[in-house]
Amino acid sequence: MFIFDFEENKEKVDQFIQFMDKNRQMKGVLLPVLQEAQNKFGYLPKEILQLISSHLGIPTSTIYGVATFYSQFSFVPRGKYSISVCMGTACYVNGAADILDEFSKVLSINLGETTADRKFSIIETRCVGLCSDAPVVTINNQVYTHFKKSDVKHILSLLP
Amino acid sequence: MNIKELTQIREQQWWELIKRLNEEPFKYHIGDGEISLKGEEFKLQQRIALRNIGIINPNKIEEYIATGGYFALARALENEPKEVIKTIKDANLRGRGGAGFPAGRKWEAAAYHETDEKYVVCNADEGDPGAYMDRSILEGDPHTVLEGMALCGYAIGASKGYIYVRAEYPKAVASLITAIEQAKAHNLLGNHILGSDFHFDIELRLGAGAFVCGESTALMESIEGKRGMPRNKEFRTTERGLWGKPTVINNVETLANIPPILTKGAQWFKEIGTEKSSGTKVFALVGKVQKPGLVEVPMGMSIYDIVYLIGGGIPKGKKAKAVQTGGPSGGCIPSHLFDTKVDFESLEAVGSIMGSGGMVVMDENDCMVDIAKFFLEFSVDESCGKCTPCRIGNKRLLEILQRLTLGEGEISDLTKLENLSRVICQTSLCGLGQSSPNPVLSTLNYFYDEYKEHAQDKHCRSGVCKALLRYEINDRCVGCTRCVQHCPVDCISGSIRERHYIDATECIHCGECFKNCPVNAIDVF
The missing domain is CATH 3.10.20.600 (Ubiquitin-like (UB roll))
Incomplete structure (x- = not known):
């Protein structure tokens, strides 16, 4: 279990509360609020979900129901480098599955897992819309096109 | 801002744009008021929705205006809203999101209902893997989408619009934010647009990674801040849509077609394409x-x-x-x-x-059973779970396909696949479930032989289903032992400079021997 440290994240939490206050009147505010939390904290800590609940007056069960529905939200911290392999059709027919296997093999973790040192995590992503440059791998916000299985080790060695 | 000032911007900016484009003469054709891209691949194309892509700078509203942008809106505001609907109906513009429902009829239905509030929603949740035209339009020509939405708002009597865009498209989001700001600053969105009594605002909402949210009612649930599950279809969304109000939901490409249709007329559009599918x-x-x-x-x-x-x-x-x-x-x-x-x-x-x-x-290197399995995996993953046929039926379909690709299938599985597929199509609640077995049905229909080979002969002719492959060493083997060194399960035997053998019972079909053999002595069946 990951324990969320309010003291350490005080500044971010304050900003987050401000965000909620500012948008309180917005219709259907829950999704934008969850997205803000995911961006700010990198995942959705249980403590933050409780904070949203008391702040917006929405039951935690409802919030949890919404948050689990969408794949963008994570309940565990992702690695420093979040490797996502595009599994769109064009990437798939150009060998994305092999690339995913190779990352998994080299890092010794499965899809959706984070390495013990919290450095790398592997996720698969839905089509990122770069189909003419398939296959595509995204590491944090860096996009790699025409990716090859043989690039895996090289790319990983470049990440400090 | 009024139409006179808009014309001024257009005339001034047109020459600026031409000047910029002329710096790269090999890239653009500049004709009488029309600009197009040069190149062999563009000769057979006719670009309407993509007309400005790669030509204008998407972050400059002036360049959009220079190519005639926002004039369709300006002229429409001088006429009755029903004129807009008539043109779109006459043009027979059908929804580009997939189902092809006539946009004009949708608008007409929403215009008919009288309420305090109506909504225009742009469906930019482009989730089909392998399709990215909406991303390209949002990034390369965002104003055409805004103009299309404003026109729709005027036609049906709505003053608020939402764009629901995938979170996977950060560049598109950025370009939309800039475009909305610029349009507001130029009085092309907001209150009293171009000095008229028409008010229209657009708000951006981001998706959160759920394919089913491309379904119109699921998308509305998602905007409302709920789980994105499709609604029971008691009412059309044009009667009760977002927050229970009449709502028109159109896809990005559909909206990008609206301004040119209103500029050039319904007849022009109808003459393109086929009789029933215009444009x-x-x-x-x-x-x-x-x-x-x-x-x-x-x-x-x-x-x-x-x-x-x-x-x-x-x-x-x-x-x-x-x-x-x-x-x-x-x-x-x-x-x-x-x-x-x-x-x-x-x-x-x-x-x-x-x-x-x-x-x-x-x-020929793609296996059709594997492709069907790929799409089923997608549908199983993205099914929202609300209705049983989709939630459980697709899972069972996938299990059968998995068995086939692992060589554990039987010929009777093929009948089961077909029957179950038909039941799912007929009984699912929304478009996702009703169409999720299509990849299975069409491949079964056209590539039955491949399915039969998987089920009966345990053979994959494309060599994709690794579990079905059989490796054998032929007499070209020179006994270099390289395959022995690469085999992860040590199932190859033989001495140096003599022909080697693979123990089929131990082989895990990884293909390492095949890849590493220097003399092509390994056959794959």
């Missing part, structure tokens, strides 16, 4: 094709012309096997049907759908 369609031509990319062609062009004349054919001298259209809701069209025309009716007739316009070309 053009953008396809994302990807997969095993020489020149992948977005192509916009008049409806009714044949698949062959798109793949070979525009796309340059299949790379590495391979043969095409099929084209997949419509993503996880569509089907595979085999190469002997490549003279099929691409329009709504013809694609449906061959068991596929237009969908949002993904066109993935597959060659």
